[in-house]
Amino acid sequence: MTKRTIVPIGPYHALQEEPEFFKLHVEGETVVGIDIELGYNHRGIEKLSESKTFEETVFLVERICGICSTSHPIACVQAAEDAGGVPVPERALFIRSMVGELERIHSHLLWLGLAGHFLGFNTLWMWAWRFREDVLNVLELITGNRNHYGMMKPGGVRRDIKDSDLPAILDVLKSLDKPVKMFRDAVIEDPLVHARTKGVGVLTKEMAIAYGALGPTARASGYDIDVRRDHPHAAYDKIEWDVICTNNGDVFDKAVVRILEMLESIRIIEQCAVQLKTVRGPVDSDPKTIRAGDGIGNYEAPRGEVFHYVRSDGSNTPVRHKVRAPSFMNVPTNRVTAVGGTVADATIVLAAVDPCYCCTERMAVAVASPGGERLWGAQELIRLSREKTFRLMEESGWRGPAPPAD
Amino acid sequence: MKAKDTINRIRGALGDHAVAFQIRADNRVYVEIRPETVVEAAQLMFEEIGARLQIATGIDSGTGIEVMYHWALDEEDCVVTVWVTVPYGNLQLPSIADFCPAAEWIEREIWELLGVDFIGHPDMRHLLLSDDWPEGNYPLRKQVVSEKIPDQVRDDATERDDGAGHKKENVIPEFAEQISGISRKIPDQVRDDATERDDATERDDGAEQDNDKSEKGVTS
Numbered sequence: 001m002t003k004r005t006i007v008p009i010g011p012y013h014a015l016q017e018e019p020e021f022f023k024l025h026v027e028g029e030t031v032v033g034i035d036i037e038l039g040y041n042h043r044g045i046e047k048l049s050e051s052k053t054f055e056e057t058v059f060l061v062e063r064i065c066g067i068c069s070t071s072h073p074i075a076c077v078q079a080a081e082d083a084g085g086v087p088v089p090e091r092a093l094f095i096r097s098m099v100g101e102l103e104r105i106h107s108h109l110l111w112l113g114l115a116g117h118f119l120g121f122n123t124l125w126m127w128a129w130r131f132r133e134d135v136l137n138v139l140e141l142i143t144g145n146r147n148h149y150g151m152m153k154p155g156g157v158r159r160d161i162k163d164s165d166l167p168a169i170l171d172v173l174k175s176l177d178k179p180v181k182m183f184r185d186a187v188i189e190d191p192l193v194h195a196r197t198k199g200v201g202v203l204t205k206e207m208a209i210a211y212g213a214l215g216p217t218a219r220a221s222g223y224d225i226d227v228r229r230d231h232p233h234a235a236y237d238k239i240e241w242d243v244i245c246t247n248n249g250d251v252f253d254k255a256v257v258r259i260l261e262m263l264e265s266i267r268i269i270e271q272c273a274v275q276l277k278t279v280r281g282p283v284d285s286d287p288k289t290i291r292a293g294d295g296i297g298n299y300e301a302p303r304g305e306v307f308h309y310v311r312s313d314g315s316n317t318p319v320r321h322k323v324r325a326p327s328f329m330n331v332p333t334n335r336v337t338a339v340g341g342t343v344a345d346a347t348i349v350l351a352a353v354d355p356c357y358c359c360t361e362r363m364a365v366a367v368a369s370p371g372g373e374r375l376w377g378a379q380e381l382i383r384l385s386r387e388k389t390f391r392l393m394e395e396s397g398w399r400g401p402a403p404p405a406d
Numbered sequence: 407m408k409a410k411d412t413i414n415r416i417r418g419a420l421g422d423h424a425v426a427f428q429i430r431a432d433n434r435v436y437v438e439i440r441p442e443t444v445v446e447a448a449q450l451m452f453e454e455i456g457a458r459l460q461i462a463t464g465i466d467s468g469t470g471i472e473v474m475y476h477w478a479l480d481e482e483d484c485v486v487t488v489w490v491t492v493p494y495g496n497l498q499l500p501s502i503a504d505f506c507p508a509a510e511w512i513e514r515e516i517w518e519l520l521g522v523d524f525i526g527h528p529d530m531r532h533l534l535l536s537d538d539w540p541e542g543n544y545p546l547r548k549q550v551v552s553e554k555i556p557d558q559v560r561d562d563a564t565e566r567d568d569g570a571g572h573k574k575e576n577v578i579p580e581f582a583e584q585i586s587g588i589s590r591k592i593p594d595q596v597r598d599d600a601t602e603r604d605d606a607t608e609r610d611d612g613a614e615q616d617n618d619k620s621e622k623g624v625t626s
Contacts, residue, residue: 039533042535046546047545210507210508211508212458212459230481231483296476296487305460307460309474309476319465320465322463324460324461328512
């Protein structure tokens with residue numbers, strides 16, 4: 001019988017923006033159990049929010065995550081608007097959708113690049129991040145910032161989009177179409193990506209429903225939910241777009257869902273830009289108070305539904321502000337997806353739900369073997385993952401995706 | 407209103423269990439129930455109606471803790487909030503995590519932040535707070551002032567270390583040695599006259615150390 005050992009990944013982990021601790025229970029190469037601990041970076045934002053005014057809470061929740069830095073604000077202002085019955089001008093709704101979709105593109109490109117990096121496809125990584133830069137430039141043009149846009153407020157948005165900026169925005173989006181399709185083909189047609197990701201880390205639809213999985217993690221498993229469509233908000237019910245849904249639930253499908261969503265996002269932004277030319281008027285209803293009541297706001301962040309609940313007693317601060325990020329529901333699904341796979345696959349499986357990424361350097365992997373303990377760094381685990389790819393590459397004779405024809 | 411049939415179904419199924427049934431907007435329904443019917447209501451929402459548990463919110467209302475289960479009806483564009491209040495005297499609710507894994511983490515969170523005990527939870531331990539967080543200290547309660555929390559934790563931690571050789575559970579012994587070694591070394595490196603002071607502390611007892619401390623206070 002194989003000895004059972006524990007491979008701890010974390011609390012500081014190269015794949016996550018915030019510290020998180022996965023204890024992999026391993027028998028030989030196979031992961032037989034997983035234990036997840038979090039809270040290493042608990043900042044008490046819900047408590048802090050109770051001491052802020054409704055306008056200040058938006059800036060606070062913007063700083064929950066550097067990648068979803070407009071998803072939390074949109075959900076937060078929608079909760080305040082729901083509680084207070086605040087109207088939002090139509091033009092502001094289109095601007096919200098535009099900023100939200102730009103964020104989705106940059107977030108998915110970020111994920112795609114890192115996923116490529118961990119699999120040993122550095123070409124994919126560099127291309128993805130090169131085009132992400134264009135998206136950030138557009139966000140800077142619209143909001144003044146590459147991140148932490150400060151655009152949302154209860155009752156509307158803080159800045160209008162100038163008509164003179166629209167052509168430049170549309171030019172960049174048009175130029176993105178080709179590279180995103182190149183990524184699509186690189187992932188869908190590449191036999192090595194197939195070998196590394198198909199059938200790996202499968203989340204069944206039943207499990208996705210039981211765990212309340214969200215976003216691309218749920219949609220890749222055939223669980224067809226998207227709050228942009230199901231609970232219409234911003235301008236999503238005023239334009240045409242499709243929810244991307246696949247059925248296999250493996251890492252490959254999660255990647256495909258994200259790539260195809262980028263094409264939908266481009267479609268949404270283009271339609272919003274067209275609408276902005278005709279939908280005129282203010283972008284802010286400038287509410288003075290939020291009346292007493294309960295408010296629920298949700299927004300489909302790149303990782304899934306962000307949920308905010310606000311209770312107001314009629315004063316200028318919330319009595320209670322509940323925040324639920326999509327990773328709170330998605331990360332527990334690792335308990336079913338990582339189990340049964342190998343340690344070499346664990347990296348990409350844990351990364352496939354797109355928990356908040358970051359460049360935090362240190363990851364200690366201690367393999368407790370009878371001969372003593374080894375400490376592995378992040379580089380070591382990524383190396384393990386890449387070696388598997390290169391081994392497959394040699395076996396199949398495939399040399400990776402061709403550079404894009406310009 | 408698309409969700410009308412479903413809402414009528416919920417109203418019918420809960421029947422007398424519902425203390426209050428409010429339809430505040432087309433897409434916002436609030437149902438207040440009694441604590442003993444939480445499991446029944448959750449089974450109805452999750453297993454029969456197929457609603458998605460978005461999350462549960464715990465609120466300290468001043469007389470007790472309110473727990474709001476937000477159920478999303480994705481096909482009907484509606485959020486049904488099932489809402490229960492437990493008084494301070496009896497902070498207990500039955501867990502719904504055994505048939506609805508989505509509730510597992512949030513029940514742990516509400517327990518540690520607000521102190522509601524979920525009976526029958528499969529794995530009740532700290533989620534966000536550290537494992538040595540002082541018992542009975544629930545930071546999201548209204549009477550807790552944010553600034554005081556760190557002090558309470560620190561006091562508790564020193565007591566444990568000074569006490570009958572209690573070790574912090576989470577620290578691996580080898581690392582604990584390294585960590586304490588580092589913390590012992592830092593003051594020596596920082597102080598210029600380290601050797602002199604070390605002699606003094608070796609030679610003398612606690613009274614001398616007190617002097618030492620007051621000197622430090624002066625120099626810094």
